[in-house]
Amino acid sequence: MIENWSLIFGVTVWKIWYWRNQLLFANVSPCRLYVVSEIKAWVHEIQQTFKATLPERQCKVLVGIGWTALTWPLFRLNTDGSRGVNGAASAGGLIPDANGNWVRGFGMNIGFCSISMAELWGLYQGLYLAWHHGIRFLGVEVGSRCIIHMLESRDQSPNMHTPLINSIKNLLKRDWHISIRHIYREANFAADFLAKKAGSLALGFHAFQEPPAGLGPWLCYDMYESMIFRSVVP
Numbered sequence: 001m002i003e004n005w006s007l008i009f010g011v012t013v014w015k016i017w018y019w020r021n022q023l024l025f026a027n028v029s030p031c032r033l034y035v036v037s038e039i040k041a042w043v044h045e046i047q048q049t050f051k052a053t054l055p056e057r058q059c060k061v062l063v064g065i066g067w068t069a070l071t072w073p074l075f076r077l078n079t080d081g082s083r084g085v086n087g088a089a090s091a092g093g094l095i096p097d098a099n100g101n102w103v104r105g106f107g108m109n110i111g112f113c114s115i116s117m118a119e120l121w122g123l124y125q126g127l128y129l130a131w132h133h134g135i136r137f138l139g140v141e142v143g144s145r146c147i148i149h150m151l152e153s154r155d156q157s158p159n160m161h162t163p164l165i166n167s168i169k170n171l172l173k174r175d176w177h178i179s180i181r182h183i184y185r186e187a188n189f190a191a192d193f194l195a196k197k198a199g200s201l202a203l204g205f206h207a208f209q210e211p212p213a214g215l216g217p218w219l220c221y222d223m224y225e226s227m228i229f230r231s232v233v234p
Contacts, residue, residue, distance in 0.1 A: 004047065011042050026086050028112070037160040038114060044159060045116050048149045074098055075135045078183075079126045080143045080191040081118030082199060089113045090201075091122030092194025094208075095130055102219060104133055105208035107198030119144045120164045122195065125205060127171045140180040143188045148180060190218040 015038065022028045030038070079093035089112065094105040108125055110118055123142055130138050142148065150165055151172075172178060185192065193215055198206065211219060 004043070007046060008039070008043055011046070012039055015039055015042070022087060028087065031112075041114060041116065041160050044155075045114075045146050048146055048153070074137045074139050075103065075130065077126045077130055077138055077140045078142075078188055078191040079119070079122035079140070080188055080195040081115055081120075081122050082192070082195040083113075083115040083118055084199060087112045088199060089115065089118035090195055090198035091118045091125065092196070092198045093122050093126040093129075093191050094194060095126070095133070095135065096219075100219070102211050103135075104129055105194055105211065105215075107194050107201055107206045107208070107212075109198050109201050109203045109206075111203060114160075116144070116146055116150075117161065117164070118195075119147045120150070120161060120168065122191075123147060124164060124168050124171070127168065129207065131171065131174060131176070136176040138176065138178045140178060141183040141188065142180065143183065143185060143191065145182045148182055151180070190215060193218050 015035075019030045019035075022030070075098065076096050077093060078096075079091065081089065081091045083089040089110045090108060091110060092105070092107040095103040097103055106125055106129055108121055110121055113121075119142065123140070127138075127140070150161060151168065172180075194208075194212070197212060197214070
């Protein structure tokens with residue numbers, strides 16, 4: 001693949017500016033071991049997003065977006081990632097049954113990483129939790145198209161995402177029935193809530209046997225299959 005040097009230059013300049021501001025205003029400096037790999041990861045993510053959306057950019061339609069019930073015995077896994085203005089990232093997700101009833105949830109305070117890395121951690125931890133809870137029929141919904149592109153990509157070039165992507169692929173190869181699809185933010189409010197909440201918790205993984213305080217309204221929103229209309233690419 002021919003490298004897009006103008007994109008690499010733009011991302012590099014932007015990241016230098018971003019890291020400078022982090023150092024000046026938050027006294028946070030980037031890890032030198034990951035400077036180049038993070039720039040490459042951003043370039044790759046932008047390229048994949050651009051290729052995925054450019055041909056359809058003028059073909060948007062108005063649709064109703066919201067949570068929909070599944071057919072038993074299929075469980076659902078909703079995951080999301082979050083990244084604050086200071087660069088700290090977190091992930092979260094939940095596993096409801098076919099009717100939207102709470103089964104398990106989780107949050108993970110990751111520390112400093114890219115939003116794509118946070119999304120990947122959310123997917124990995126959600127899959128791991130579902131497997132060890134004995135779930136073998138699972139419909140996975142993630143809030144980022146880029147994550148799906150990463151999993152489907154045949155690009156063998158190593159980058160900072162590679163080890164985690166390989167771990168996710170190994171989980172997907174286990175003996176269970178599973179599907180993954182992208183959903184819009186309007187159908188993923190509960191996972192978004194958990195991802196943001198995880199940022200206020202101690203570093204590491206946190207499993208929730210019961211819904212955390214504040215999540216109730218979003219669970220009800222899902223169970224009643226509320227819809228929000230927006231223009232999207234079909």
